[in-house]
Amino acid sequence: MTLSGRALRVAVAAFLFAALPGCKQILGLHDRSEATEAPEGGTPVIKPVAGQCGSLRHPSTACAACMDEKCCVEANACHDDPTCDPAFDCNMMCGDDATCRARCNTFFTRADTLVEVSACRESKCRAECGNSCGGLSYNAPGCDTCVKQTCCATAATCAGNAECIRLDLCRTNCIAGSNACPPECERTFSNGVADLSPWIDCVQNTCAEACTPGMNWSCLDAKPPWLKPKSAGTFSLSVTIVDVLSEKPFVGTAARACGKLDRNCTMPIDSQVSDQNGFVTLTVSAGAAGFDGYVDFQGGDNGEGSSIYPAIWYPSPNIISGGWRGRIQFVSDASLQVLAALTSATIDPERGHFAANAQDCNFASAPGVSFEADNAKDDKTTPFYFINGVPKTNATETDPVSGIGGFINLKANALTQIKAYARVGDNLKLVGAPTYIIRAGTFTTTSIPPTP
Numbered sequence: 001m002t003l004s005g006r007a008l009r010v011a012v013a014a015f016l017f018a019a020l021p022g023c024k025q026i027l028g029l030h031d032r033s034e035a036t037e038a039p040e041g042g043t044p045v046i047k048p049v050a051g052q053c054g055s056l057r058h059p060s061t062a063c064a065a066c067m068d069e070k071c072c073v074e075a076n077a078c079h080d081d082p083t084c085d086p087a088f089d090c091n092m093m094c095g096d097d098a099t100c101r102a103r104c105n106t107f108f109t110r111a112d113t114l115v116e117v118s119a120c121r122e123s124k125c126r127a128e129c130g131n132s133c134g135g136l137s138y139n140a141p142g143c144d145t146c147v148k149q150t151c152c153a154t155a156a157t158c159a160g161n162a163e164c165i166r167l168d169l170c171r172t173n174c175i176a177g178s179n180a181c182p183p184e185c186e187r188t189f190s191n192g193v194a195d196l197s198p199w200i201d202c203v204q205n206t207c208a209e210a211c212t213p214g215m216n217w218s219c220l221d222a223k224p225p226w227l228k229p230k231s232a233g234t235f236s237l238s239v240t241i242v243d244v245l246s247e248k249p250f251v252g253t254a255a256r257a258c259g260k261l262d263r264n265c266t267m268p269i270d271s272q273v274s275d276q277n278g279f280v281t282l283t284v285s286a287g288a289a290g291f292d293g294y295v296d297f298q299g300g301d302n303g304e305g306s307s308i309y310p311a312i313w314y315p316s317p318n319i320i321s322g323g324w325r326g327r328i329q330f331v332s333d334a335s336l337q338v339l340a341a342l343t344s345a346t347i348d349p350e351r352g353h354f355a356a357n358a359q360d361c362n363f364a365s366a367p368g369v370s371f372e373a374d375n376a377k378d379d380k381t382t383p384f385y386f387i388n389g390v391p392k393t394n395a396t397e398t399d400p401v402s403g404i405g406g407f408i409n410l411k412a413n414a415l416t417q418i419k420a421y422a423r424v425g426d427n428l429k430l431v432g433a434p435t436y437i438i439r440a441g442t443f444t445t446t447s448i449p450p451t452p
Contacts, residue, residue: 046095054079056117057089059130066125074117083323084113086230091118096130098144099362101137106363107227109323115165123160134159139362143203143211151202158199163192168200173327178247213364214403217422217450220361220429225452226317229286235322237291238281241274243302244329245338249278250308253300257282260293263415263437269293274300290318294437297330306332312437314446317363331443342391345382345408352438355406358398358420358431359449365403368423369431370396375411375438382408397423412440420448
């Protein structure tokens with residue numbers, strides 16, 4: 001199993017859009033054409049103005065002038081970084097819609113160059129550029145409103161401090177319940193601690209109800225398309241792979257990027273090996289919809305004499321831009337036996353396994369989601385859901401802690417359709433029904449958000 005840094009995590013877990021008015025304009029933003037005016041009384045539409053520094057686009061002439069004067073070095077650095085420019089542009093086109101910005105941060109990485117240029121804008125050009133309360137992002141509709149009403153100053157302070165944002169990103173990639181990771185982040189980014197704490201306190205306590213993610217299903221009746229790559233060609237995606245239990249890196253693990261139709265990855269797009277930190281970079285094709293294949297992981301060592309259990313990871317949504325995708329936690333050979341013991345399942349070497357992180361319209365881990373596998377029809381397959389961090393075979397849907405569920409001992413060597421259903425009021429609604437490769441002796445993992 002894997003565990004995504006972009007999702008809510010549990011220590012012994014699997015890997016782990018809303019049709020918002022403010023996000024509609026970003027679907028065609030990559031042509032860099034100016035937007036048109038909104039109808040009278042409608043949602044304002046941004047008419048971007050290109051700055052001289054880095055040719056970055058800004059929401060107004062005043063913002064562009066200020067950024068050219070006070071943040072030119074940062075803007076040029078962002079332009080020169082292929083992972084920063086499209087992410088900055090996507091966030092800019094969201095205007096003051098914080099949920100839209102969260103969507104951008106799902107499709108694009110938050111490179112250090114983006115952190116720097118964004119922090120400079122918020123600390124030196126806040127008045128001219130117009131994002132209220134620091135222009136941060138929230139993946140729960142209503143969270144931004146509460147922050148604006150109760151703790152706007154603390155959010156703005158953090159947004160203007162690059163170390164505060166780096167610290168938040170670092171903590172986001174810690175496994176929930178980790179004792180070592182958060183303190184290490186605070187030591188590394190110590191200059192962000194004082195500014196991050198008040199903002200986190202606001203989101204998790206003062207605005208806890210409004211900021212609870214995973215409850216937005218407004219897009220299920222009209223699923224908007226996913227964002228597309230800015231340009232064709234290739235890009236490099238990087239991940240750090242670590243053991244789900246020990247958090248130690250898998251060193252020497254073979255990683256192969258594979259086409260979605262290449263079931264056995266006989267013609268890998270790229271092949272690399274993870275370094276001593278578990279870091280590996282693969283070059284893939286952007287195509288028309290982004291990288292929609294999978295990554296195959298095998299071998300290596302977690303520093304405790306256990307190899308990674310062979311894994312297939314489907315990034316979801318499609319990766320459309322390069323950059324570091326975070327720390328991904330995988331099950332080792334040893335930790336698979338822990339999962340088997342907790343579910344009272346006997347691992348069948350002729351079968352494969354599957355786990356998914358259910359996500360809502362804002363790509364946040366979602367409770368109340370059930371999974372159905374089209375080949376889980378015999379008594380050898382064991383379904384499970386993580387409940388309060390522990391896999392339970394008598395549960396019927398995901399819980400608010402992780403949004404994780406899956407199957408042990410699925411029939412192998414066939415494409416398997418997994419249907420995800422969300423409980424919305426008294427009804428079950430289809431979230432998505434994608435198909436995945438289930439391979440013998442392999443764990444297939446992914447996230448399942450509402451799919452277009």
